[in-house]
Amino acid sequence: MSAIDSLPPLREVIANHQLSARKSLGQNFLLDLNLTAKIARQAGDLTGCDVLEIGPGPGGLTRGLLAEGARRVLAVEKDTRCLPALQEIADAYPGRFEVINGDALEIDPLEHLTPPIRIAANLPYNVGTELLVRWLTPKEWPPFWQSLTLMFQREVAERIVAQPGSKAYGRLAILAQWRADARIVLSLPPGAFTPPPKVSSAVVHLDALPEPRFPADATILSRVVAAAFNQRRKMLRASLKGISPDIEAHLNAAGIPPTERAEQVSLEAFCALARELAKA
Numbered sequence: 001m002s003a004i005d006s007l008p009p010l011r012e013v014i015a016n017h018q019l020s021a022r023k024s025l026g027q028n029f030l031l032d033l034n035l036t037a038k039i040a041r042q043a044g045d046l047t048g049c050d051v052l053e054i055g056p057g058p059g060g061l062t063r064g065l066l067a068e069g070a071r072r073v074l075a076v077e078k079d080t081r082c083l084p085a086l087q088e089i090a091d092a093y094p095g096r097f098e099v100i101n102g103d104a105l106e107i108d109p110l111e112h113l114t115p116p117i118r119i120a121a122n123l124p125y126n127v128g129t130e131l132l133v134r135w136l137t138p139k140e141w142p143p144f145w146q147s148l149t150l151m152f153q154r155e156v157a158e159r160i161v162a163q164p165g166s167k168a169y170g171r172l173a174i175l176a177q178w179r180a181d182a183r184i185v186l187s188l189p190p191g192a193f194t195p196p197p198k199v200s201s202a203v204v205h206l207d208a209l210p211e212p213r214f215p216a217d218a219t220i221l222s223r224v225v226a227a228a229f230n231q232r233r234k235m236l237r238a239s240l241k242g243i244s245p246d247i248e249a250h251l252n253a254a255g256i257p258p259t260e261r262a263e264q265v266s267l268e269a270f271c272a273l274a275r276e277l278a279k280a
């Protein structure tokens, strides 16, 4: 297959800059540039968009994003060892690539970005979930981003797209699907990474909806869903007792049998319950 750019292959980049993967930084690199270009294509039409990338490492996905036509890529990378390799990419794409050296959980890159903004990342899994929750719970909706294209442990990806009635269905599914369209766009075996992680991975793509799928107050919805799934085996009239003394009446008014368990309740029904509770 043809090269996606004029830069050296990633194995060479890693050898030249001695980027041995560090477990403490969750480093499992993608070294196949055709694969990183494929992931970048899942991020949607990048032309005319600024892309925020978290954790570029040696830059495989970065190169995919740039080759796929991103107007600009802004990357946040914690590992200073990666900076010289990333500088080579900046030199090859003048004015289109900038790196901030720091922790994505501490830095607010917003001031460096111009809308429309898409986010793409192959991140350590713990940081990925935390950032996803932050990106899905901004103070105002629509958020600053148009879409998120993120690598997750397969099991977490399944929780994001889960439907009622499945074990994977819970807070993450409600949070993601309330204000975004979420789907798994790619599955990757451990062998796609260097070094291979223990589990399979999947890329999830989320498109922000202009407004929530069903009206509800974000704080009330979040409290209800947290209480319901914290005791997911209990009937809702028991698990939600702490939310309101009249919970049975509110459940009935929302059209939810009080004997139902959280796992069976649709996003639409949770939103109806949040609206009933807001009236009280």
Ligand code: SAM
Pocket: 025, 026, 027, 028, 029, 030, 031, 054, 055, 056, 057, 058, 059, 060, 061, 076, 077, 078, 079, 082, 102, 103, 104, 105, 121, 122, 123, 124, 127
């Ligand atoms: N994107 C590269 C790829 O696909 O080959 C690297 C992926 S590797 C799974 C995760 C990257 O995130 C590493 O480069 C690591 O140094 C970086 N990283 C880890 N924690 C971070 C954090 N809190 N903020 C920014 N980058 C972080």
